[in-house]
Amino acid sequence: MNSKVYICFFCFIFCLLNLTSCIKNKTIKLDSNDEAAFVVGVEWAVVSSPYAAFRVDHGFEYEVSSHARQGDVMQIEGCYYQNAKNEEGENVVYTWYKFEKGWLDNTVVEVYDNRLKAQTVSERFDLN
Numbered sequence: 212m213n214s215k216v217y218i219c220f221f222c223f224i225f226c227l228l229n230l231t232s233c234i235k236n237k238t239i240k241l242d243s244n245d246e247a248a249f250v251v252g253v254e255w256a257v258v259s260s261p262y263a264a265f266r267v268d269h270g271f272e273y274e275v276s277s278h279a280r281q282g283d284v285m286q287i288e289g290c291y292y293q294n295a296k297n298e299e300g301e302n303v304v305y306t307w308y309k310f311e312k313g314w315l316d317n318t319v320v321e322v323y324d325n326r327l328k329a330q331t332v333s334e335r336f337d338l339n
Contacts, residue, residue: 254287255329256308256320259336263320265313269293277312279319282336284329285310287322 258279265277269291279285289309297303306317323329 253325255323255326256285256287256310256315257323257329257333257336258283258285258315258319259321260319263315265310265315266307267313269307269309269314271316273314279312279315282333284326284333285312286326 258281261281263279264275265279266273267276270293287308287310291307291309291314293305293307295303295305307314308317308320308322321332323332
């Protein structure tokens, strides 16, 4: 008799947990007007540094052509890998990303595979 009570009790708890765990109220908003937002092979970058300087070409020695602010979302047009030495004399590889306004290095941006992810991250930055 006791085993039937335990079995019924556990079945009740199991059913209750299954019913309450599947409820989600969050909706995802997709903008179908922007065709490039979900194209395979197109990457998007979010500026993670408070300010970033676009360079005319891929390298720190080149002139600054424009500026970006933290949270800016941009489509990546190309990339370049550069071997260099840091302040300690160690060999490092910088990834330079090409944008409409110029080049930014990998230390000031975060890269995502679609625009929705990039915009979600951008909204999390405190832009006061």
